[in-house]
Amino acid sequence: MREILAETGQLPPTATTTERSAPGATAVAPEAPPPSRRLARFAPQPADVAAITCFVALAVFVLYRQWRNLGTGYLLRSGQDQNMWEWFFSVAAHSLVNLQNPLGSDLQNHPLGVNLMGNTAMFGFSIPFAPVTLLFGPTVTFALALTVGLAGTAIAWYWVLSRHVVSSRFAAAAGGLVCGFAPAMISHANGHPNFVALFLLPFIALGVVRLGSSERQVRDGIVLGLLIAYQIFLGEEPLLIYALTFCVFGLVYAMSRPKVAVAAVRRGIPGFAVAGAVALAIAAFPLWWQFFGPNAYSALEHGPVGNDVQAITSFPTESLAGAPADMSSLRMNATEENAFFGWPLLLLIAVSGLWLWRMPLARAATATAVAMGVLSLGSELTVSGTGTGITLPWALLADQPLFESVLESRFAMGVIPAAALLLALGTDRALASSRSGQSPLARDGQRSTAFLWFAWLAIALIPLAPTPLEVVPRAQAPAFFDDGIWRDYVDDGSVVAVPLSSPQNARLLHWQAEQDFGFPIAGGYFVGPAGPDDLGKYGPEDRPTALFLREVEKTGTIPAVDEATRAQARADLEFWNADVLVLAKTRNDRMLQEAVNQLVGVQGERVGGTWVWDVRAVV
Incomplete structure (x- = not known):
């Protein structure tokens, strides 16, 4: 922490001139601040209240529909x-x-x-x-979860930046705004709260830095361990992505001050050991359950999903500058716009890196942004949907443990804190320069620099301003579920949707929860093991009858049904321990109705807005 404070000019009055000098100089450790100064760091100021209020209001605005x-x-x-x-x-x-x-x-x-x-x-x-x-x-x-995630992440980064990195609350707010409401955050707010609730990550980074100068290794190690354990239960994949981001940042920063960095690491070893022990004590059993418990899977294969270069320079869908054109060729789906920084922001990041290059923090942030951006491109460089054949660094990590299950496009989220740090440092310098200068000519030049900075900051951020997420009417449960009619058809077996519940149609999960989980369901939307190698798969392992019904829904035609097909259907119903099959309104539902009639040898009946097949006698 003292190195960062020396770097950004926030050392207490006891700091020496040497501590504020050239980036490569070794800083002299300042005296510990008095208790009143430490308490003042946590006392909210009017600017803090204003920033927090704005972040909460913006999060509510994004999700108000x-x-x-x-x-x-x-x-x-x-x-x-x-x-x-x-x-x-x-x-x-x-x-x-x-x-x-x-x-x-x-x-x-x-x-x-x-x-x-x-x-x-x-x-x-x-x-x-x-x-x-x-x-x-x-x-x-x-x-x-989404609202707290957006606002909380912005507030957390604002708090760390304002207390430990920059002197201007406005500069810290600019950084917090980018971290909390970056395009990737808004995209994930459509349905991934685990990638929105990132408010512990800046404090984890702060805890790691603090151990390098802490006099209380046990206390600070316990705090860091608790933060890491809690983050595991909020989202492991974000923790992995940001851990790699912080490692890149730390290594580049350490190259500027190797002696100080080595000394800090040595000093922090006891604290790191305590942190690891605490985190492991809390999360060991849940992690064992995850990797070795029932229905554990070895890895999640998803194919190549690196970012297209064009995605990095494009504007996100849900922003003021968002284009109404179809962006599907540049993203995996609407919740995975992990890049989409827009070319003005990228240009500002590049200019910031050059302008602030003498500062080790800025150099580290610039290198981190480049490294994480390149990783997010995947194993092959793709431009405007066309592969170039150029192999990229992700190819070295793609098959490694843990990394093999991560969507590589998400590593672009590691660019976000690096970009926020550069913008906060740049804003802080622009504000400071506008108030300094020995002569009128120097003051005019510095004010011009500040004006250019804030003008381009507006040009970069305003087009990315998020718009409210769109909401549509939800499919309501048919009376068969809503009125509890299902109780007449379910003993101790399961409800089988036609076609089977899957990641493509998981509405039965909602209807089940509304009925207080009175019945289990076959299939569903989850990640589980499939195949002889127990590789991760979205949804249940495919059974022949499930594939048969999905094909009927997709094509509207019924393949030939013979005795072998009926026998397989009976076997699948026995596997699912089925009590009842239920067909709610869906695509090609008339053909699905006839297909089930042929498969089970029982005519469906119209009950509570659904077609129902009581198969308890069959099974």
């Missing part, structure tokens, strides 16, 4: 993710009330179940907010 339609609204671009996440929040609350293990559940993918620790169930939010889920429903918890 969801807040206004909690009972009937569904985020348009979330795909089926909102159904999945609300189920995660609901099942965590259900597990607590019924004193069940929250790490796993057989309420979907019946009878095999789901390893919830391996499914980003976000226990760090779902368990503390279980009372909210039980009282107001999972949609409130979902909207709250």
Whole structure:
């Protein structure tokens, strides 16, 4: 921490001239600030209140349509993710009330179940907010997680920047704004709260830096260990991405002051050991469950999903400058606009890096932004949808443990704190230069520099200003579920949707949660093992009958049904321990109805707005 304070000119009055000199100079450790100074660091100022209020207001603005339609609204671009996440929040609350293990559940993918620790169930939010889920429903918890995530991340970075990096609260607010409301954050706010609630990460980074100069290694190590453990329960993948980001930053920064860096690492070894022990003591069993427990999977294969270079320079969909044109060729889906920084911001980052190059912090931030941006491009450089054949560094990491399950495009999120640091440092310098100068000519030049900085800052950030996320009416449960008619058809078996519940159609998860998990369902939306190598797969392992019904839904035609097909259907129903098959309104539902009639040898009946096949006698 003292090195950073010396770097940015925030040393207490006891600092010497040497400490503020050339970037390569070795700083002299300042005296510890008095208690009054330490307390003042945590006391909120009017600027703090203004910044926090603005961040909260902006987060509510982004999600106000969801807040206004909690009972009937569904985020348009979330795909089926909102159904999945609300189920995660609901099942965590259900597990607590019924004193069940929250790490796993057989309420979907019946009878095999789901390893919830391996499914980003976000226990760090779902368990503390279980009372909210039980009282107001999972949609409130979902909207709250996204709102708290956006605002909390911005506030956390603002707090760290304003207390430890820059002297200007406005400069810190600019950095916090970028961290909390960057295009990737808004994109993930459509359905990925684990990639929005990143408010612990700046404090983890701060804790690591602090150990390098701490006189209280045990205390600070315990605090860091608690933060890391909590982040594991908020989101492991963001922790991995940002850990790599901080490592790159730290290594580049250490190259500017190697002796100081080595001394800091040696000094912090006891604290790091304590932090690791604390984090491991808390998270060891859940992590064991994730990697070795029931329904664990070895790795999640997703194919190449690196960013297109054009995506990095383009504007995001949900922004003032967002183009209405189809952006599907530049992203995996609407929740994965992980780059989309826009060319003005990229240009400002590049100029900032050059302007502030003498500062080790700026050099480290610039190198980090470049490194994480290149990693996010994947194994092959792609420009405007065309592969160039140029192999990139991600090829070295793609098959390594842990990294093999990460979507490489998400490493662009590591650019965000680096960019925010550069903008905060640049804004801080521009403000300082506008108030200094020995002569009128010098003052005019510095004010011109400040004017140019703030003009381009506006040009870079205003087009990226987020717009409210779009909401559409939610598909309401048919009366078969809503009125509890299902109770006449379910004993101790499962409900099988036609076609089977999957990542493409997970609405039954919502209807199940509304009925207080009174019945388990076959299939669902989750990540689980599939195949002989137990590789991760979205949704259940495909069974022949599930594939048959999906083909009918897709094509509107029924393949030939013979005795072998019927026997396979009976075997699959026995595997699912099915009590009833239910067909709600969907594409090609008439053909699906006839297909099920032929498969099970039982004519469906129209009940509660659905077609129902009672297969308890068949199974």
